[in-house]
Amino acid sequence: MANKIPRVAVREQDSAVRATNFEEVCYGYNDEEARLEATRCLACKRPRCVEACPVNINIPAFIAEVAKGDIAAAAEIIAADSSLPSICGRVCPQETQCEGSCVLGVKGEPVAIGKLERYVGDWHLAHGGGGGRIAAANGHRVAVVGSGPAGLACASDLAKMGYDVTVFEALHKLGGVLVYGIPEFRLPKDKVVAREIDTLRGLGVRFETDVIVGRTVTVDSLMEEEGFDAVFIGSGAGLPRFMGIEGENLNGVVSANEFLTRANLMHAYDEVYDTPIYVGKRVVVVGGGNVAMDAVRTAKRLGAEATIVYRRSEAELPARREEVHHAKEEGIEFRMLTNPTRVLGSDKGWVRGISCVRMELGEPDESGRRSPVVVEGSDFDIECDVVIMALGTSPNPLLKRTTAGLETNRRGCIVTDDAGATTRQGVFAGGDAVTGAATVILAMGAGRRAARAIDGYVRGKYQEEK
Ligand SMILES: Cc1cc2nc3c(=O)[nH]c(=O)nc-3n(C[C@H](O)[C@H](O)[C@H](O)COP(=O)(O)OP(=O)(O)OC[C@H]3O[C@@H](n4cnc5c(N)ncnc54)[C@H](O)[C@@H]3O)c2cc1C
Numbered sequence: 099m100a101n102k103i104p105r106v107a108v109r110e111q112d113s114a115v116r117a118t119n120f121e122e123v124c125y126g127y128n129d130e131e132a133r134l135e136a137t138r139c140l141a142c143k144r145p146r147c148v149e150a151c152p153v154n155i156n157i158p159a160f161i162a163e164v165a166k167g168d169i170a171a172a173a174e175i176i177a178a179d180s181s182l183p184s185i186c187g188r189v190c191p192q193e194t195q196c197e198g199s200c201v202l203g204v205k206g207e208p209v210a211i212g213k214l215e216r217y218v219g220d221w222h223l224a225h226g227g228g229g230g231r232i233a234a235a236n237g238h239r240v241a242v243v244g245s246g247p248a249g250l251a252c253a254s255d256l257a258k259m260g261y262d263v264t265v266f267e268a269l270h271k272l273g274g275v276l277v278y279g280i281p282e283f284r285l286p287k288d289k290v291v292a293r294e295i296d297t298l299r300g301l302g303v304r305f306e307t308d309v310i311v312g313r314t315v316t317v318d319s320l321m322e323e324e325g326f327d328a329v330f331i332g333s334g335a336g337l338p339r340f341m342g343i344e345g346e347n348l349n350g351v352v353s354a355n356e357f358l359t360r361a362n363l364m365h366a367y368d369e370v371y372d373t374p375i376y377v378g379k380r381v382v383v384v385g386g387g388n389v390a391m392d393a394v395r396t397a398k399r400l401g402a403e404a405t406i407v408y409r410r411s412e413a414e415l416p417a418r419r420e421e422v423h424h425a426k427e428e429g430i431e432f433r434m435l436t437n438p439t440r441v442l443g444s445d446k447g448w449v450r451g452i453s454c455v456r457m458e459l460g461e462p463d464e465s466g467r468r469s470p471v472v473v474e475g476s477d478f479d480i481e482c483d484v485v486i487m488a489l490g491t492s493p494n495p496l497l498k499r500t501t502a503g504l505e506t507n508r509r510g511c512i513v514t515d516d517a518g519a520t521t522r523q524g525v526f527a528g529g530d531a532v533t534g535a536a537t538v539i540l541a542m543g544a545g546r547r548a549a550r551a552i553d554g555y556v557r558g559k560y561q562e563e564k
């Protein structure tokens with residue numbers, strides 16, 4: 099299947115310029131570009147793109163409205179399945195989801211579904227409307243723990259069903275990883291995240307920041323003393339992993355979470371703020387996912403020579419293709435098939451380098467990817483001042499420890515059924531807290547499924563009481 103119109107290229111900041119600033123890399127489509135790109139869609143009878151979207155957005159229907167120029171109608175269609183289109187349009191791994199399955203991709207370039215979603219989402223933020231229908235207040239209260247995509251999606255759907263929803267967030271800013279993890283140059287905080295959250299405020303959702311559930315209040319006190327009918331836990335997976343190698347306690351070794359939180363949430367890149375952040379002359383980031391790409395590109399923008407060290411080959415890099423492409427354009431060095439064995443320190447206790455071994459790919463492991471095997475005698479050192487570990491994260495155990503009857507599995511993830519019900523009655527969970535580190539769209543989908551389950555639970559509870 100081919101299309102005569104080539105995929106409309108999206109305008110981006112020049113790579114040499116953007117490697118020195120924190121402004122958004124991608125400018126997105128203007129009206130004309132979006133309309134032209136939308137006309138490429140074949141409106142397939144059995145749209146494979148919809149099946150491949152984790153929340154099954156009616157993609158051909160919204161694209162048809164963009165082609166007609168009725169963006170409000172397009173926004174309504176997306177709002178039926180997604181509450182965060184401006185965000186998902188920017189960060190979803192479309193190349194492995196909707197666009198990866200688009201029929202036009204078989205012989206040519208798939209429809210730019212993500213860029214069109216972003217265009218519609220941004221239009222909605224600028225013009226209002228398209229937020230979905232709201233039912234009358236039903237008098238029932240639900241507490242949401244965490245304001246990441248899982249919590250926001252759950253809160254949004256419950257508010258539309260008429261629930262009185264309060265979101266409790268441990269940090270001083272709302273948005274979870276969207277504000278403390280993903281950098282400004284990929285996802286603008288004021289222009290996009292804060293405004294998506296304002297849409298929820300418009301639905302009547304209340305937000306309480308600086309509240310650590312499990313410390314300031316507990317799940318039990320919310321349900322038993324504060325009168326919440328149900329609780330949704332969307333507390334994410336914010337606990338970083340390290341390699342367990344010699345030298346990891348040296349000054350200059352940090353987790354990607356800490357590094358990115360300083361840069362993003364605490365604005366270390368902005369001279370107006372006092373937040374300290376150290377990059378030295380050369381930074382090595384260990385890992386190959388989106389987190390690693392964000393950390394290495396942030397280090398580059400802070401003035402360091404920045405290198406990715408990853409133990410598999412480029413084909414196995416778990417990061418979004420677009421992020422790898424952008425990182426390369428910005429001058430990031432990639433050292434593939436390389437694994438650290440030891441962090442080297444100076445006599446003052448600071449990082450001076452990292453010892454590595456070369457790897458080669460062996461048989462596929464349980465993830466289906468070919469597993470890396472050490473090449474004997476291949477040790478070598480890389481000089482650097484900072485090592486950033488971006489090796490994945492797991493859920494914080496605080497809620498498990500402070501909530502009676504809440505089961506977790508051996509990875510520390512909360513155990514739920516398919517709908518999001520935990521082992522504790524009236525308590526539901528979703529997102530990274532349940533799956534471990536995953537994606538924005540999966541977290542959002544889990545929050546929406548749990549909202550439906552919470553509605554069923556609360557209705558059942560009050561029917562029984564009648
Ligand atoms: C740097 C980085 C880049 C990423 N890039 C992408 C990407 O490009 N595309 C993509 O799809 N995904 C990406 N991800 C993954 C994605 O961001 C997560 O899968 C998603 O944010 C998970 O959403 P969540 O709502 O489950 O948790 P989170 O976003 O982690 O939100 C959880 C929230 O709960 C709060 N919280 C935790 N404990 C408590 C408590 N006890 N009381 C009150 N509040 C609490 C936290 O402070 C946080 O705000 C990235 C992740 C990181 C770290």
Ligand code: SF4
Pocket residue numbers: 138139140141142145146147148157158199200201202209211
């Ligand atoms: S698969 Fe591609 S061409 Fe077909 S409906 Fe989806 S976006 Fe349009």
